[in-house]
Amino acid sequence: MTNPTKIKVLFRLRSLEMGGVPRVVLDLLNNLPKEKFDITLMLNLYQGELRTEIPKHIHLVRIAKGREDFSVNPILHKVQLVLRKLKLKFYEVFPSFLYNQILKEDYDIEVAPGYAEFEWILNSPNKKSRKIGWFHTDVSYDKDQNRVMKRINLMKKFDWMIFGSAQTRQVITDLYGVTYPNSSVIYNVINFQEAMEKSKLMEVNYPIRPVFSTIGRLHFRKGYDALIRVHKRLLDEGFKHSIAVIGGGNEMENLKNQAIETGVEETFNLLDTQKNPYPYVAQSDFFVLPSRSESYPLTVGEVMGLGIPILSTNVGGIPEMIDHEVDGYLVNFDEEEIYEGMKRFMTDQELIENLKKGMKSVPEKFDNSKIYHQISQVFENQYLQK
Incomplete structure (x- = not known):
């Protein structure tokens, strides 16, 4: 009562x-x-x-x-x-x-x-x-x-x-x-409807495609330092692409300097905090989350709801959200595995189409x-x- x-x-x-x-x-x-x-x-x-x-x-x-x-x-x-x-x-x-x-x-x-x-x-x-x-x-x-x-x-x-x-x-x-x-x-x-509506509010011009977007605080545990190294390796091997990082934090200067030292400042784009990050994600080709540690990140569900193929490290509560190779792709936090996953996203169109099909049922999943x-x-x- x-x-x-x-x-x-x-x-x-x-x-x-x-x-x-x-x-x-x-x-x-x-x-x-x-x-x-x-x-x-x-x-x-x-x-x-x-x-x-x-x-x-x-x-x-x-x-x-x-x-x-x-x-x-x-x-x-x-x-x-x-x-x-x-x-x-x-x-x-x-x-x-x-x-x-x-x-x-x-x-x-x-x-x-x-x-x-x-x-x-x-x-x-x-x-x-x-x-x-x-x-x-x-x-x-x-x-x-x-x-x-x-x-x-x-x-x-x-x-x-x-x-x-x-x-x-x-x-x-x-x-x-x-x-x-x-x-x-x-x-x-996970507010899919809000993410979808906000994703349509502006146009984002990415000059270099395919684009891997990512959202997160610029903190060491988010793994963006590792992502820069993987990004550089892929570029050196002829896999043309760019990275768009949406988020601010205390690692901003370190990541800027690392990007310059690595020679990827033109393709590793640090876009800082955006009140509306969804257009940047919705108009990218893929999403990558290279975290060393997570709990149950809202971003993962929102990206899946937007239908953007997501590659994420298999940490924290993320495997409770993603079914591997069904509605997302999981790798260990290991630069070699992140590298292989990103390369596969750029070369295996069948995988990408299967992930997009799997994500159509995500709103019912959550x-x-x-x-x-x-x-x-x-x-x-x-x-x-x-």
């Missing part, structure tokens, strides 16, 4: 800069049943490319301004950054002030959508709320054991944990012997309505346990 009163849910998030977790949160804010949940989103920073996409019916609480709203005067800008940092630190140390002065109400459920928000939720002065955590990370890749163990132990403190893939949860058991009885695996929603129902059930069950 459900309570006729709406369940009050608080999501906490650092910012709305382009990334997997903010996109997952925005999708849930748009699609969780309005008749069941009264949802508040609290942002530490009102910052990022996605901040204009917050649904109108969501209660928005902003702790601090984003860089977009700071002064262009460099000295004043630095002062604003320091003051913002002090403000956030104060509320982190004294969360009761944050809840009493800014939120001013209690919630039935408080949600940490990623590990960055774990301690904020667990330190909530609202002791009666049920705490739910989300985890999307493959811990086997992280070499910082202190950081891994801290996250593993924090997850034990939540009333319920949601893991973004079966592999994400299982690898913790395999490597550390830790299990989470109060948890479930719920895949992230049932979004089931996912919203699973999340709603978790929230309702936790509410009943208050």
